[in-house]
Amino acid sequence: MSDITKKKMEQIAQMWNARGKGLITHMALEIEEVATEGVQVRMPFNPDFCVDVDQTLLHGGILTALLDSVFGLANFVAIEGVSTMATLDLRVDYLRPARSRADVIVRAHCFRKTRHIAFNSGGIWFDGHEDAEIARGTASFALTRGDTSLFDVMTKGKTS
Numbered sequence: 001m002s003d004i005t006k007k008k009m010e011q012i013a014q015m016w017n018a019r020g021k022g023l024i025t026h027m028a029l030e031i032e033e034v035a036t037e038g039v040q041v042r043m044p045f046n047p048d049f050c051v052d053v054d055q056t057l058l059h060g061g062i063l064t065a066l067l068d069s070v071f072g073l074a075n076f077v078a079i080e081g082v083s084t085m086a087t088l089d090l091r092v093d094y095l096r097p098a099r100s101r102a103d104v105i106v107r108a109h110c111f112r113k114t115r116h117i118a119f120n121s122g123g124i125w126f127d128g129h130e131d132a133e134i135a136r137g138t139a140s141f142a143l144t145r146g147d148t149s150l151f152d153v154m155t156k157g158k159t160s
Contacts, residue, residue, distance in 0.1 A: 010034075016073050024069050027062075031073070038109030039074045041066075042127070045101050058098035060135075063124055067092060067137040070108045071120040075141055078110035079118060083146040088117070092137040102126040104134075116143055 013031045026048070033040040047055035049062045068090055075085055098104075108122030117140055124135040 012073075012076050016076065023065055027066065027069075029066075029069070032105075034073070034077055036078050038107060039070060039077060040105065040107045041070045041073070043104040043106070045103055056099050056101055058100075058104070060092070060094055060098070063094070063098060063104075063135045064090065064092050064137075066104065066106055067108065067122055067124065067135070068139065070106045070122060071110075071137075071139045071141070074108040074110045074120055074122070075113075075118045075143070079113050079143065081145045082143050084144040085118070086142045088140045088142050090137065090139045092135055094135050095133050098124075098126075098134045100126040100129075102128060105130075113143075115145070117141065118143055 013034050016031070027043050027046070030042045030044070031039065032042050043066055049058050051057050051059045068087055071087075071090075072085060076082060103126070104124060105127055106122055106124045108120055110118050110120050112119040120137075120139045120141070122137055123133045124137075125131075125133050
């Protein structure tokens, strides 16, 4: 691992899971890998997210929300001292119909960061079909850094 400890990565993953609300909670996301080089998250198949009668075609908005959320996780792992973060720009290219009953996998990383902006890239595929991405996205995020990072606020008072 690069410049972040395994324990801190586990804490970031727990914080990210605990802060999920609404749709993100309903997605039941599972973090599979977390490292400064990138993160990988699994979304179990959920027929509620499908738009067809056969319940096999995922709504594109689900894929967009999934990428946005996982980009945020990648930023928290890769960037020290972030107090707040907001999506500035999010682009998703839908490469093929998202038709399957398999779990969805997303891999994302922060490929560039400045004092106030983070840039991300990531891809989405169905479990077992890593060679057939269904969508690919890029994003930029506005970062606020302060004396106390969001990570410090969320973990304050917890014992090591």
